[in-house]
Amino acid sequence: MRRIPKFLAAAVPLLLTGLVPLAPTAAAAAPACAAVSVPAPAGAKIESVQAERKTDAGTPAYCRITVTLTHSGSDHVKVVVALPETGWTGRLQAVGGSAYAAGNFGEPLLQAVRDGYSGVTTDAGVSSDALDTSWAVTADGKVDKTLLTNFATRSVHEEAQIGKDVTQRHYHRPITYSYWNGCSTGGRQGYSEAQNFADDFDGILANAPAVQWTQFAVATLWPQIVMNQDHDILSNCVLTAFRQAAIQACDARDGVTNGIVDRPDECSYDPRSLVGTKILCEGKEVTVTATDAEVMRKIWAGPTDERGRKLWDGLPKGADFAYLAGTEPNPADGTLTAPGFKVAVLWVQSFLEKQPGFDTSKLTYGQFADLFRQSVREYDNVIGTADPDLSAFRRSGGKLLTFVGADDQLIPPGGTLQYRERVERTMGGSQRVNDFYRLFLAPGVEHCGGGAGAQPANALGALVDWVEHGKAPATLAAATLDGKATRDLCAYPKVSRYTGHGDPAVASSYRCR
Known part of the structure; x- marks a missing residue:
């Protein structure tokens, strides 16, 4: 039986409740910025839903809906959905965190709004300070399992569910495509989604991922x-x-x-x-x-x-x-x-x-x-995030794209390369894996960017082209931060190599080998 496309499957519950028009309609005024009814994820309870119209400098007006939920009564997880007042493309973008922060409520979320996405992120009920683990140990000297589970896997899945529900109820029409965008801890969260919740996202951009967390x-x-x-x-x-x-x-x-x-x-x-x-x-x-x-x-x-x-x-x-x-x-x-x-x-x-x-x-x-x-x-x-069996994600039609800096000192690239090799052994070799999972090494690039090397200019755009138009990226266009050198990064296991002639600061002087 042919699978229902994800964006149609997501629309079915809304069609049944009359929230989605069955036929195209003329352009309507922007939806009112108001709280919407949000179904509680399994095992959770919704505590509150609040809405506020925002006009941050440099960002088009948007509606910020904050959903607070709990699992134990003692954890209080915040999920924020940012909904463009105009120009929504029909896409959802979920934003990841860094170190011990599960999400980012600042610039990455606002950039999603500027690009026409409905954006969503979460704090998983832990601190928004990336270097604060005061939430980890309880008063009796034990690890808080509820919060650790939130941070490790659960809250990212709930972020996807709530982001979709809020977006569709706000705009009264279905999401066409959903994307994950994260680096570092955000990269690990993206891999967790591919491993554990294969249907959450059509495309996952997960850079410098902190996979195999327990070793790293x-x-x-x-x-x-x-x-x-x-x-x-x-x-x-x-x-x-x-x-x-x-x-x-x-x-x-x-x-x-x-x-x-x-x-x-x-x-x-x-x-x-x-x-x-x-x-x-x-x-x-x-x-x-x-x-x-x-x-x-x-x-x-x-x-x-x-x-x-x-x-x-x-x-x-x-x-x-x-x-x-x-x-x-x-x-x-x-x-x-x-x-x-x-x-x-x-x-x-x-x-x-x-x-x-x-x-x-x-x-x-x-x-x-x-x-x-x-x-x-x-x-x-x-929280190991090291399961090499991505069969469910492949069957779902999802695409996973990652770049890692060869000069990454915070999460040395060896862990990601080792994981990728295990995926290949599990799933039939490099060629088959490249059908849905592409990895790019960036020489001279540091953690999530920076350094002397050329870094991808628009990795998310490459992922969108792959998901929506079937254009699997053989290379990622990259440039140094000062703009003085360009280079095309190559899909693993190939690497970018100088041809021996031509300007070494120009991408055309390199080939994938």
Whole structure:
């Protein structure tokens, strides 16, 4: 039996209640900005629905409808739907969050309105501060399972349901297409939807996704562990010297010298080559030691267990160190400290140790490995977001598009590449997977954007063309932030390579290989 298109299926309940005209009608005035009746998602109760007409600077007038719901009576989840007063395209765009925030009520939501989408986002009942996990541990020292479930999977699904219901009741006509748009945690949320709720979205744009969360969230603490356990806290200028040396050694491997290591995983630079080099650090000359080089080798190699077996990928060679391995002086005596990546520190403190004040700087190599295993054991089924079986999403006709920066220090690209390879093994190889899931590597690009490399100019537009017109993107047009260089990013497993002739700052000088 042929499947009913998603946008028609979504319209059926409204047709039955008389909210959708059975035939096209003449253009009508903008709908009144008023609260609408919202069905409660399964297992939830609607607490309130409020509407407010908004005229934010630079954004066309829109109706902001806020739905508050609860699951336990103690959680209070806010879902906001932003509905353009005029110019609605019939599309819905759900917006994701970052770190420990489940959504974004600011610029991304307003941009959706400007582009003619009805926009929706949620706070999952947790803090809107991306680095606040005060909600995680209850007064009796246990993880709040209701809020964690909201943050991990449930609230994104409810965001989709409520966004569709509110939009269709407000405009009195069905949504034609629904899209997810997120990066980082928002990328993980998009993958969660593809894995768990295959019919929620026609298209999912999920960049730099924090998939395989339970490994990534501990693994990124590794630089702090190494420096503290090896009793060698590298100054930021020494870290920078190692980074620059790796770029210099591996930059030209792709045929272009542009300050970018296209494939950090293929860079064989040995940090021991810098031993004995003198570096000027804040007016003082320091000499790189063999211990410094060994610390750097471990950080690049990635975390291992007690027997030296690799647990996860390390920091990409050529990427910045500031967030994962950056150091700072102790205010008391000026000695250097390694504070650790905040997202990883919070995961260990709140969800593994259940002690918000736990000092991660004292962790030994053995304790780190134990925490890595504990994270996977306790939470993989909750927030791992690592199920490689996307069969239901493929059957639904959904399309998944992702780009990751090769210089991403916050979520090193190895986790996404590993996940993609598992999907291919599960679902019949690269060609079959590319029919519905396309991954693009962006050399020199950092987390969700930034860096020296060319980044996609309109990835969402490419996804819309794929979903609505069947134009699967073989490449994504990309440009550097300063506009001085362009490059077409290639669908995995192909990569963009310089042809050996032509201006290396122009996209036409590259081919997918």
